Amino acid sequence: MLDSKIKSDFLSILKEELIPAMGCTEPIALAFASARAREVLGVLPDSITAYCSGNIIKNVRCVTIPNSEGLTGIEPACALGAFGGDARRLMEVLEAVTSDTRAAANKFLSDGGCKVEYLDSEIPLHFIIEMKSGENIATVEVRYDHINIVRITKNGDEIFKSNATDCESAVADRSSLSVENIKEFADTVDISLVKSMLDRVIQCNMDIAYEGMSGNYGVGIGRVIRDAYPEDVVTRMRAYAAAASEARMDGCDMPVIINSGSGNQGIASSVPIIVYAREKSISQEKLYRALVFSGLLTVYQKEFIGKLSAFCGAVSASCAAGASITYIAGGTVEQIKHTIDNTLANIPGIICDGAKTSCAAKIASAVDAAMLAHNLAMRGKGYQAFTGVLKEDAGETISCVGYIGKVGMKQTDKEIVRLMLEE
Numbered sequence: 001m002l003d004s005k006i007k008s009d010f011l012s013i014l015k016e017e018l019i020p021a022m023g024c025t026e027p028i029a030l031a032f033a034s035a036r037a038r039e040v041l042g043v044l045p046d047s048i049t050a051y052c053s054g055n056i057i058k059n060v061r062c063v064t065i066p067n068s069e070g071l072t073g074i075e076p077a078c079a080l081g082a083f084g085g086d087a088r089r090l091m092e093v094l095e096a097v098t099s100d101t102r103a104a105a106n107k108f109l110s111d112g113g114c115k116v117e118y119l120d121s122e123i124p125l126h127f128i129i130e131m132k133s134g135e136n137i138a139t140v141e142v143r144y145d146h147i148n149i150v151r152i153t154k155n156g157d158e159i160f161k162s163n164a165t166d167c168e169s170a171v172a173d174r175s176s177l178s179v180e181n182i183k184e185f186a187d188t189v190d191i192s193l194v195k196s197m198l199d200r201v202i203q204c205n206m207d208i209a210y211e212g213m214s215g216n217y218g219v220g221i222g223r224v225i226r227d228a229y230p231e232d233v234v235t236r237m238r239a240y241a242a243a244a245s246e247a248r249m250d251g252c253d254m255p256v257i258i259n260s261g262s263g264n265q266g267i268a269s270s271v272p273i274i275v276y277a278r279e280k281s282i283s284q285e286k287l288y289r290a291l292v293f294s295g296l297l298t299v300y301q302k303e304f305i306g307k308l309s310a311f312c313g314a315v316s317a318s319c320a321a322g323a324s325i326t327y328i329a330g331g332t333v334e335q336i337k338h339t340i341d342n343t344l345a346n347i348p349g350i351i352c353d354g355a356k357t358s359c360a361a362k363i364a365s366a367v368d369a370a371m372l373a374h375n376l377a378m379r380g381k382g383y384q385a386f387t388g389v390l391k392e393d394a395g396e397t398i399s400c401v402g403y404i405g406k407v408g409m410k411q412t413d414k415e416i417v418r419l420m421l422e423e
Helices: 004-017 025-041 054-060 074-084 087-096 099-110 179-188 191-214 221-228 233-249 263-268 271-279 284-305 313-328 333-346 359-378 394-408 410-421
Strands: 020-022 047-052 114-118 126-133 136-143 149-154 157-161 255-257
Touching: 004 179, 004 191, 004 284, 020 025, 020 087, 025 047, 025 054, 025 074, 025 087, 025 126, 025 136, 025 149, 047 054, 047 074, 054 074, 054 114, 054 410, 074 087, 074 099, 074 114, 179 284, 179 313, 179 333, 191 221, 191 233, 191 255, 191 263, 191 271, 191 284, 221 233, 221 359, 233 263, 233 271, 233 359, 255 263, 263 271, 263 313, 263 359, 271 284, 271 313, 271 359, 284 313, 284 394, 313 333, 313 359, 333 359, 333 394, 394 410
Parallel strands: 047 114
Antiparallel strands: 020 255, 047 126, 126 136, 136 149, 149 157
């Protein structure tokens, strides 16, 4: 039985990770830091320099920024944050942009007011915003997490420094995360403690899924999946999850409840489960418990990988969704673990080549793989330990795949960035 500390820790993890964000989280992080730097500077800037790690560059350059009228890239994200953002709104910072502040940001950009410099850092999520006005200079440095400001300076004086600049920014203790503990917590948590949080997940992430299915975003992948494949629950799970991602990556200004710093992970770990539960007339309480299970299992996997890497986060989140479907279906712990292993035996090699509308296709593929893994597991089928990267226990497999994503693929990540930046 889980003790009270573990239960409290798991609740805190969900509260930390399941937060709203408008748009792709990397450009939003730049906008947030820029809005904060403008506050420190005290006036609108004459110039902005964004010093960005390779992963920040990779995840911002191709994605459309909400409230920008179709702009992409680091410079617009910084300018919109500086001229129209509200740092108090955190990951919804650009919700405050108006037509006037957008016009001012566009003029600033056309005048060449913002430039980007490569930041050679071993930390994947790392950037510094330097903002100048006349003789005044303000800097804001962010590491590890999208809104984890570790240092602020004004005119060379340090006015803020975090005590935790050398590690991940999470506060809640994650050391007790395991498949068994996550399942027991999902089975026993008082629903009243998570209901409002999960209602927000359901509302926000399904709203943008419906918008993606009906709106004009990207290639319209949700409708293509719906029309091109047999009409069944898996098709609808893939279609709505992909549509939500595509709308988000193509500039839709509707918020998404993210997971582990990623809207796509928030979508992939929730939308397929919600669609499945509604199609199968699963009780609302069971849906809540499955979302708790999926949310924590996604965090558990990402603990080994980190916020950003060359490993596609859709794999981790869809793996969690598939395992949660097994959970909903009454699967045993062994069957849940088989679902995890079966997924990670199939698609651990999907690379992250930056945020963009085609992330939606990766989510569709990953959800399909996760459902194949679920169906194998429910029939008592699981790939054997020590074949490929699979280990004796699913938790060991998760840590092994995480090591590959965080350490083994580090050079792959550098080569992806290099290829993307080639003219």
